Amino acid sequence: MMRRSAVLGLALTAAVPLSGCIAAVAAIPLAAGGAIARKQLSGSDERAQERETPVASPSPTPGASSTSKVEPFRIVGVVNAPLPTPGGPAPQPGQPQPGKPPAGMQYLYGSGEGAAISIQAYQALWRYVSDRIADRKAGLDIRGVILSPEGSLEVPKFVACGKKPLAVVFDVDETVLLNLGFEADDAMRGTGYDDARWRRWEQTGVEKVAPVPGAVETLDGMRRAGVTIVFNSNRSEANTAQTVAAIEAAGLGGAKPGETLWLRGEGPGRSGKDSRRWEIAAKYCVIAQVGDQLGDFTDLFNPGGVPVPIRRNMASQTMIAAMWGSGWFLLPNPVYGTGLHGGVDDIFPADKRWTDPADAPPAPQPSPSATPETAQ
Template sequence: MMRRTALLGACALLAGCATTPAPQAPPPPPMQHSNPPQFVSPPVPAGMQYLYGSAEASALTRGVWHDLVTYVAAKVKHRPADSVVLAQGATLSDPRYVSCGDKPFAAVFDADETVLLNYGFESWQAKGGKFSPEIWSQWERTGMADVEPTPGAVAALNQLRAMGVTVVFNTNRSAANAAYTEQALDHAGLGPAKHGDTLFLQGDDATGGHKDGRRATIAARYCVLAMGGDQLGDISDLFNAVSNVAQRRAAVATPAIDANWGAGWFLFPNPVYGPQIKGGMDDVFPRDKRWNPPAEEK
């Protein structure tokens, strides 16, 4: 009897346990889906925004080409006695020019940022790439399809050729990469260019990056009616002998050569690289022309 009672009591206890639900664990929190990190492009330097992206730079460049073609057309109709290439021994204050004689007409241009815009290389630099001669040589050999003509260049060069004016390129790209530069110019619609004939490169003579020797070679063959570039050295190495910022500005205003700008000598905008990108506060802003808001004056 006691055993039965004990069994009944145990059953009752078990029944009580069976009717009491076990506490439930709280549900897990909903899974949080974090957004993948967004890639933020580095800011494009202001000079690159201007040269490679702005309508203003495009309009300015087109204007230079228009003026150049108009100037050359007038000279073709009335053959000048002299070319626009400075003769050996000339100075900026006493300029003398290579005689034209009966030589055929030509116009001479730098390549990079004059007739070609190096979109591929500069996009790499905009992302933090650092210039070196080795990297630039790689670009010359592999970037032929990643260039574009400067605005208005293709039409202008076609017009010059239609007038009977030979288009000659004088650039500091490497002579070792001549075939690739020919391809780049052709790809951009600016060719034909043939090394040693209508394409002159660094390494063609012993003067390195100086262009006057190559200009003399070109001027011995042609009556050069116009020269164009993005730096003063594309006109004459004499300008590169002047390094001071204020003196460089004064040099281009030398009375004996002042009339050549836009009339034989043509410069294209390049606020990205070159000897023109230099100068500290005292070089750029005259001390007597500085201003602060009145509240900040000390």
């Protein structure tokens, strides 16, 4: 079937055409002013994140010029309270030590760099969406960004928009919502991922979450501009009510199952998102997708059994690569997911290896018997 083509060597030679011009900078519609709000995670009646009452700000202006006033960011932070070391089996060799967060967690959940990358992605998303809003108001045709059943990575084809209402589709976990409570517990245990424990987290961890930096303000601005926010997550349908509550607890607004919230059904093979994407695209003109894994954009990235270098080329050396930043927006996640695979030989090409000269064996010295003095 053409859509499942595995031709991965086609170089990126042309951009996927997208309607509308590239607008000048339009800042994420953030509330003006505000101080850093710190909220501990401990305490059964405390939410992981409580937003201060924002100062009123104007609605975003689609297609704003580069001279538009950029409103200052209102930073919202979270401080993790110390957690007791839970019981459980001893960590296996090669796993993080209990109580010490691995580097990926330190970066994503604790670093200013991780927060800055997320805000950067949401800034770019808002500018792109603002352009599409302006295109619709100008009566221009808009190209959707949901890959159609006939499309492929090499020959992208997208579900037509027509006059359907505008929407942006978001993954949930580590895209708009940070699972601080689960990841803190994971770090303290140091025993690796447990699906049963994740299911218990979905059911009971509603209030131990926080928004991804930049997400709340961007989603608010899009809704004010008339864009529908749709969530497409692999959280279980069995925990629909809890997922809705977690999204609301993070300050991300409401979600209605089957309309603005789509979840994974039970049973094998239900983790793919394409079938849900096509149902969403039948109702909406999807102008952007946002996620933290390649599978949040199309299932074609995850056929299974693909070598690490080839999968990297699938995202960067096919015609679909033109979508990054032009309808598809990726958030950082060095903590878990389909991208965290590969050994040294998979990641580093043999012809790019380097040997430290200090590690090279010393050059052989001539034997004393071979010196000119001894030869005479």
